[in-house]
Structures are given as structure tokens and as C-alpha cells.
Amino acid sequence: MESPGTLRSSKDKKIRRKEVLAKQRAIDEIIKTAYADKDHLSSFLPFCNYERNGLSVYLESGFGETLSSSLKQYIQNLLKVNMEVAYGPDWQTEEKVKCKEMVAPEARYIIVREVPHAKVDEVSSAQREMTSTRWMGDGDTIVGFVHYRFIVEEDIPVLYVYELQLESHVRRRGLGKHLMQLIELIARKNRMGAVMLTVQKANVSAMNFYRIKLRYVISSISPSRVDPLRGLDKNYEILCKTSDGEAKAKLEDANNER
Numbered sequence: 001m002e003s004p005g006t007l008r009s010s011k012d013k014k015i016r017r018k019e020v021l022a023k024q025r026a027i028d029e030i031i032k033t034a035y036a037d038k039d040h041l042s043s044f045l046p047f048c049n050y051e052r053n054g055l056s057v058y059l060e061s062g063f064g065e066t067l068s069s070s071l072k073q074y075i076q077n078l079l080k081v082n083m084e085v086a087y088g089p090d091w092q093t094e095e096k097v098k099c100k101e102m103v104a105p106e107a108r109y110i111i112v113r114e115v116p117h118a119k120v121d122e123v124s125s126a127q128r129e130m131t132s133t134r135w136m137g138d139g140d141t142i143v144g145f146v147h148y149r150f151i152v153e154e155d156i157p158v159l160y161v162y163e164l165q166l167e168s169h170v171r172r173r174g175l176g177k178h179l180m181q182l183i184e185l186i187a188r189k190n191r192m193g194a195v196m197l198t199v200q201k202a203n204v205s206a207m208n209f210y211r212i213k214l215r216y217v218i219s220s221i222s223p224s225r226v227d228p229l230r231g232l233d234k235n236y237e238i239l240c241k242t243s244d245g246e247a248k249a250k251l252e253d254a255n256n257e258r
Helices: 004-036 040-048 069-101 122-130 175-189 204-213 245-251
Strands: 049-052 055-063 108-114 142-153 156-166 194-200 236-242
Touching: 004 142, 004 156, 040 049, 040 055, 040 175, 055 175, 069 142, 069 156, 069 194, 108 175, 142 175, 156 175, 156 245, 175 194, 194 204, 194 245, 204 236, 236 245
Parallel strands: 156 194
Antiparallel strands: 049 055, 055 108, 108 142, 142 156, 194 236
């Protein structure tokens, strides 16, 4: 006959197991609901037009499964121009990974298009002539994109930004910040505990943009936080911005300085 202590222990284990399963089902439902929304931009229409600092662009939603061949080629070209130097010798391998990622069923996009006949200043016109990633497909000129997904990290549903890529002539005009603010709104609306992304250490301007301007921190799951010595061998950091206490406890390092 089992002792009272053994019975209590067995009962406690069953209760904990039920709690774990219930939490997992709740997380799965959050992710499923987020993906069920076919147009995340529809809830934030005022953010879908950006007219500041000599730029006039508008945003539209996209899906990895339905990207046109011209858009796939454009994304591939822009990634190469923007990221090849930051990745260095690893780029050839990484490029193949990114090409597969961009067409995955889970991939969601914010596509940035220029307003036709929008006025541009002399600097942007000069930079435009230098670009090697000109949009050659249908519709208004595309000048950038955001690729994001809804995933789970440390039992926390998060919006993970896979890519934020812009043409050189539309940078440093507040557009990147605008897009990330929109991403954070989408994350909150869809009950994500955090926004996360990966940045190459060699990409100093991107690191400063996220950490200084947007106040993201190095996540507790980034290699340099998990194991500082082994993290030295990694060429990237995982950054995050959390929106609730549980996410902060699991995804941020308590010793981080914002």
C-alpha cells in the first residue's frame, strides 16, 4: 500500500502535467490565431503610409508561399547587397538558408512600395542611380521589406523578425523605426510576449539601431549570454524587446543594460 506522501507526490505530478499541457495548448492557440489573420496591416491602416523626410511610401502584406518570381529575385538581390559583407565568408551558405526561409509557408511580409511620382531630394536621386537592386517587377517600385514569423521561444510566443531590409536611398529617414514600431504593434495585438531578431556582430550600424535607438537588449538565449566564452565564437547576437513579466524573466538577462 502506497504511503500518503507517495500518493500526494503522484497527484502533484499529475496536476503539474495537466498545467503544462494546458499552457502548451494555450500557446499553440495563440500562434494559430496569429497566423489565421491574413492581413496584419488591416488593423493599423494609419501606419501603412509613410510620408516624412523626403520619402513617400506605402505598405502592403505578403506571404512566403505566394511571392512572385520577380519579388523572390528582388529579395534575394537586396539581401546579397545588404548582408554579404556582414556575413563575410559565411554568406554563400547563409544565402541558401535565406532563400529557403523567404518562401516558407510561415513567412509573413510587409512590402514597402514608393508612391508613384513622389518627390525625392537630390541625395536620394543620386543614391538611387547607384543601387544594384532596382525593382523590375509589376506595380510600384519596391524599396524594402520585413520578413517576420510567429514562433515560440522558451515557452513564450514571440514575433521573430527574420529580415528588415531597405534600399540605401531610403535609409536614415525614420522608415526603419516606423516599420519596427508597426511590428511591435502587430506583436502586441497578437498576444506575443516579445519581438526578437538576430543581428550580425559585424553589422555595427544595425546593432546600434536596435540597441540604442529602439532599446532592444541582448536576449538571455543569445550565445554570448548562454555561455560567454563559447559566445565569442559566434558572429551574431539575438536581441529582444519584451512586453510582459514572464517574457522578461525568460528572454532577458537581468544584468542587461538598456
